[in-house]
Amino acid sequence: MCKQLYTYLLLFIVLPYFTVNAQQTSVEITGKVLESTNNQPIEYATISVIDHTTKKPITGTVTNANGTFSIKVETHNFYIEVSFMGYTTKRFNKEKFVGRKINLGTILLSEDQHALDEIVVNAEKSQTEFKLDKRIFNVGTDLSNTGASALEVLNNVPSVNVNIEGEISLRGSSGVQILINGKPSVLSSAGSNALGTITADMIEQIEVITNPSAKYEASGTGGIINIIMKKSEKRGLNGSVSLNAGVPNSNSFGMSLNKRTEHFNIFSQMGFGRRTYPEDNKTINSDLTDNTTVSSVGKREMNEKFKNFILGTDYHINALNVLTLSGSYAYEIEDQNSKANYNETDITETITDSWLREETTEATNPKLSYELQYKKNFKRHKDQSLLFSAIGSSFKKDESSIFNNTTILGDEPDETQLSRTDYALEDYTFKLDYTHPFLEVFTLETGSQYAINKVTNDYAVDGLGDVFNFNQNVLGIYNTLAYEGEIWGIKLGLRLENTETNTLLKTSNVENSKSYTNLFPTIHTSYKFSENTSFQAGYSKRINRPSLRELNPFSNIRNNFSISTGNPDLQPEYTDSFEITTIHKFEKASLNFSFYNRYTEDVIERVNTFEDGVNTSKPENIGTNNTSGLEMNGKYNPIDWFSLNGDFNWNHFNRKGDFETTSFDFKGNRWSASLTSKFNLPARFDLEISGNYNSSFKTFQNEISDNLFADVGLRKKIFKGKTILNISVRDLFASRVDETTTTQPTYYLYNSRKRGRFITFGISYGFGKGEAMEFSGQRIR
Incomplete structure (x- = not known):
């Protein structure tokens, strides 16, 4: 009896074990996931195995590059979901499963149009982001950027203004440092033309840093504008192509390719095209002593052919170490033609002399840049990193010009002038940055940078000229310490920079050398009053070293009666910059107020001198400037399909x-305002209309006129978003005219320039795993 009882008891214990074990025999599930439209494999689609009773995930996996997957399950009470962002989810119930091997076969996923629209709406709402010491603008949401240059894209960014000559100012200050991916570049240091290798479709974001921390180079009294380039890291092959054409002549082709494997990310971009920049100009030079006047009315046209290539690779040595090697090459061919009719009048306003001045200029501009970067992350903390980069770049310009004066009225003989420029720039930058978070709320940053700049400019007019050499070496060392809690944060920094410069006019044997060391303290703080209201404040000391254009003593003879030269004796400007910003978020709107003050010493200002009817403009260091201002910008989304973005900036300056x-x-005031309205229309049309106004303002000798202009953009997505059609009209009413007037006791000057309306149509297509570009690329001017 006891023996039987023991047997029954043993069976009672062991039998359930065998039953359960039999039920939990593993089941293998396989299949392949493809796109329904083109039968292309979907990599990284999610395969979820979900408990049928609790509805909770049991296990899961993702598809490989071929779209296939395999997963084992230790239960029988489940169902399967196959999903991928932007596509409809498919479900497979357990009733269809038989046996220990389940082959789901080919699973076709179709795009979820509603989900894609939701993604677009969300992207629009995050167009502007605020960080402790900068604002980030996501470029792709601006429709009027179709066919736009980088300078035109910058002109749509709040606080930034770009005049017709391509000069960039931030809150009215021209002392702005332009960075590419956080580093100096030949594309930004060789003048506005050098930005030509960047096309609009290459830009991911633009960071506006009005009060930079000590981590950044101290150059630029107005602040820093950092252009972030696109670099996809999607697994597999992806890419896109863009083609656009416009009036005036504005044709270009661009393509980007990216291949991502487990260890390598290979990225490339290329573009080529041609663009014409027309210009109407008018000048008046009046000598109020003898009442004679020389005036001109003319047209100028610059045609540019360009091509550019970018190639780079990220090598992921392991999960913590990445090595990047990249390079870019661009080549431009410029030809400029201009005609201007000149008239000289006497005291009775009778024309005494008249002539036609014609210009033919040809130039080639090769540009090369390359970078080696190594980044090491640490297991200890996700934000702990060591970054080393070495950058080299070169830019050359070989330019020759012929100027012909043909007499129409008067006794002056016909005249021909020849000029040439052989220009070469070399930049080398070495950086080392280390970031060390500790105690959860503190971050220590330290690093150094050594920058080498070498310039040679061989210039001659009618065989007479000189060679201007410029060398500058800057060594910088910095430390910052930041505390960032849930409500309050503060960041302190100190940067030391030593500068060595040397200029030499080789033929004249005129040399000028300088050496100076400066400390640049910075402080930034933020306080969060609530989820919807926060406060930021900052201070930084900055330096604006004279640019080559300001130092180069050679003059431009395009107009013999209006000459611009540089000054090798210029000293740097120093600025103390203060800023307070409040950020307010509402249910359907956001509003930001900034109060700022900049006090600058040794201000660089152009001074006009007038002699024998000829005006010469030359930069000089003159006194101080105290600027105080208010900036407001905000966004309002009253309904899902309509939004408004606005920016207003006013400042008062005391020279x-x-x-x-x-x-x-x-003393004087200046202000600017912009308003952009966006409409999400039926049939996947998007419309954008923007208006901009810049007030008139005065300098010591000049008055700059106001201008008002509007841009329009229209976008249409077809083929489920794989192809995008764009059309943009910049300066819709051709109302943007840059005018400068100088009124002095002994002379009067007037200069005006007008570019006119630009109409561009673009088409973009994304292939593989690529996405169509939100706007097409163009040559930058």
Whole structure:
């Protein structure tokens, strides 16, 4: 009896075990996931095995590059879901499963149009982001950027203004440092033309840093604009192509390719095209002593052919170490043609002399840049990193010009002038940055940078000229310490920079050398009053070293009666910059207020001198400038299909100084405003209309006129978003005219320039795993 009882008890214990074990025999599930439209494999589609009773995930996997997957399950009470972002989810119930091997076969996923629209709406809402010491603008949401240049894209960014000559200012200050991916580049240091290798479709974001921390180079009294380039890291092969054409002549082709494997990310971009820049100009030079006047009316046209290539690779040595090697090459061919009719009048306004001045200029501009970067992350903390980069770049310009004066009225003989420029720039930058978070809320940053700049400019007019050499070496060392809690944060920094410069006019044997060391403290703080209201404040000390254009003594003879030269004796500007910003978020709107003050010493300002009917403009260091201002920008989304973005900037400046016994003391105001409206229309049309106004303002000798202009953009997505059609009209009413007037006791000057309306149509197509570009690329000017 006891023996039987023991047997029954043993069976009672062991039998359930065998039953359960039999039920939990593993089941293998396989299949392949493809796109329904083109039968292309979907990599990284999610395969979820979900408990049928609790509805909770049991296990899961993702598809490989071929779209296939395999997964084992230790249960029988489940169902399967196959999903991928932007596609409809498919479900497979357990009733269809038989046996220990389940082959789901080919699973076709179709795009979820509603989900894609939701993604677009969300992207629009995050167009502007605020960080502790910068604002980030996501470029792709601006429709009017179709066919736009990088400078035109910058002109749509709040706080930034780009005049017709391509000069960039931030909150009215021209002392702006332009970075590419956080680093100096030949594309930004060789003048506005050098930005030509960047096309609009290459830009991911633009960071505006009005008060940079000590981590950044101290150059640029107005702040820093950092252009972030696109670099996809999607697994597999992806790419896109863009083609656009416009009036005036504005044709280009661009393509990007990216291949991502487990260890390598190979990225490339290429573009080529041609663009024409027309210009109407008018000048008046009046000598109020003898009442004679020389005036001109003319047209100028610059045609540019360009091509550019970018190639790079990221090698992921392992999960913590990445090595990047990249390079870019661009080549431009420029030809400029201009005609201007000149008239000279006497005291009775009778024309005494008249002539036609014609220009033919040809130039080639090769540009090369390359970078080696190594980044090491640490297991200890996800934000701990060591970054080393070495950058080299070169830019050359070989330019020759012929100017012909043909007499129409008067006794002056016909005249021909020849000029040539052989220009070469080399930049080398070495950086080392280390970031060390500790105690969860503190971050220590330290690093150094050594920058080498070498320039040679061989210039001659009618065989007479000189060679201007410029060398500058800057060594910088910095430390920052930041505390960032849930409500309050502060960041302190100190940067030391030593600068060595040397200029030499080789033929004239005129040399100028400088050496100076400066400390640049910075402080930034933020306080979060609530989820919807926060406060930021910052201070930084900055330096604006004279640019080559300001140092180069050679003059431009395009107009013999209006000459611009540089000054090798210029000293750097120093600025103390303060800023307070409040950020307010509402249910359907956001509003931001910034109060700022900039106090600048040794201000660089162009001074006009007038002699024998000829005006010469030359930069000089003159006194101080104190600027205080208010900036407001915000966004309002009253309904899902409509939004408004606005920006307003007003400042008051107080100039004090003397130059050659002349007082430069004066006060003035200037303001600018922009308003952009966006409409999400039926049939996947998007419309954008923007208006911009820049007020008139005064300098010591000049008055700059106001201008008002509008841009329009229209976008249409077809073929389920794989192809995008764009059309943009910049300066819709051809109302943007840059005018400068100089009124002095002994002379009067007037200059105006007008570019006119640009209409561009673009088409973009994304292939493989690529996405169509939100706008097409163009040559930058």
